[in-house]
Amino acid sequence: MSSGEKFPIGKLVRLKSGGPDMTVKSKTDSSGYLYTQWFAGKKLEQGHFQVDSLEEVKPKPEAE
Template identity: 50%
Template sequence: MAKAEEFNTGDVVQLVSGGPEMSVKTQHSDGEYNCQWFAGKKLEDGWFPGASLKLIKKRGE
């Protein structure tokens, strides 16, 4: 099994299956990432396994 990509705080990611672009907020030691995104004007957040995410752009790019 391939190792999931690692993301850093501030990276912009998206679910492999699609959906909104999200910013990585924190990483848990078990490889899950807390991400946040806007749904309209409301800030949402949730935890996602690293394998379910793809990188859109690195922080600062």
């Protein structure tokens, strides 16, 4: 499965080791990395991570 199939642009992900929820911003070519972005307070941060180090963030059910 390619990185684009596993985590499409806009998908919420997190490092398997923990950390903030991040949004997939763009895909790289065949190098196995994804570019992500997240907010640290009010500051928008960006980074690129190997696909195998990421996991999908499951949406939390909304309280009624």
